[in-house]
Amino acid sequence: MAKSHLEAWGAASALTVCLLVGSPVLLADGDPTIGPAWLWWVSYLGFLALFTLTLLDVAPGRTGRRAVLLALVPAGAATVLLGAHAGWLSILLVFVTALAAHFSSRRSTFAVLGFNSAVAAAAPLIRDGSAMDVTLTAMIYTMLQVCTVWAVRSEQREAAARERLAVANTELRAATALLAESSRSAERLRIARELHDLLGHQLTALVLELEVAAHHSAPPAGPHVERARGLARDLLGDVRTAVGELRSRTPSLRQALAEIVADLPAPRVHLSVDDSAEPDEACTAALIRCVQEVVTNTIRHSEAGNLWIDVGRAGTGEIVLTARDDGRGASLLRLGNGLTGVRERIAQLDGVVSFDTRSGFTVNARVPAP
Secondary structure (H helix, E strand, C coil), X not given: CCCCHHHHXXXXXXXXXXXXXXXXXXXXXXXXXXXXXXXXXXXHXXXXXXXXXXXXXXXXXXXXXXXXXXXHHHHHHHHHHHCHHHCCCCHHHHHHHHHHHHHCCHHHHHHHHHHHHHHHHHHHHHCCCCHHHHHHHHHHHHHHHHHHHHHHHHHHHHHHHHHHHHHHHHHHHHHHHHHHHHHHHHHHHHHHHHHHHHHHHHHHHHHHHXXXXXXXXXXXXXXXXXXXXXXXXXXXXXXHHHHHHHHHCCCCHHHHHHHHHCCCCCCEEEEEECCCCCCCHHHHHXXXXXXXXXXXXXXXXXXXXXXXXXXXXXCCCCEEEEEEECCCCCCCCCCCHHHXXXXXXXXXXXXXXXXXXXXXXXXXXXXXXC
């Protein structure tokens, strides 16, 4: 649950509050609990253990989280009711409702809220409180829980909006990079054609004319004509070389990938592109799309803090793309449309790709060198 420094401090503060509200039982002169004191301590320490597990988010999967939360609800209720004379223990119920809002559905959250409100109202009854005490306690803790649920849901909506924005931004940057490279490639091809069709033909004709002139010229004009013919041939060779370079120039993979992963709020992307990796235009387009899918998949599913992307060349000459994150991973890999698209793009280039979700999420793609 706690991923950023702010969330870590928030979790630590919540745990500190839970410890503080239980301290009156330890510091009280008499026994403020109802029934055996050891029973209250079992309930309270069990609550703290379950609460800590939930904050650390170590329960495997959604089912594990719900199981821990399902045990946390009666533990909190028992702690409040058995320590009804201890004062502020009902605050624990607010934290339980907050966790329910974070991990459970809306219906389950309001069921927990209603149950905790009834428990908070029952605590004054146990210590012989008046009807006014019961009513005020129920109203206060119900409002506190409602405000907590509203705050958690608002934060979840904001996080979901940030996630959608990050995914859309990544997809837009990938499309922009591909479009820009396609435009640059088309412009280079147009310039190469113009140089070949205009300057190339004209220089060829000039070389032929100078060759004819060299056969009919006499000193002192002959040496000058011969030098002019040599210069024309050199210039024609330079034009042909420039045309070849324009046609064969590879796109900048490093620049395109850097634009895709720039300014992402999360995860933190560590990009490394080896200078020896020089893919052609088709391979570059496939790698850009693969990196886009890896980034969006990490944002949506892995809850990772870091993503490492490395592009290099293997000893066999293959271009290798490796991407891994430090997210939660998964015991079972299910290929959706995105990862299936990655496999298909690499297969079109006669390459292979593998996925590993045992520790985080790892993608390894190998494409034959162009």
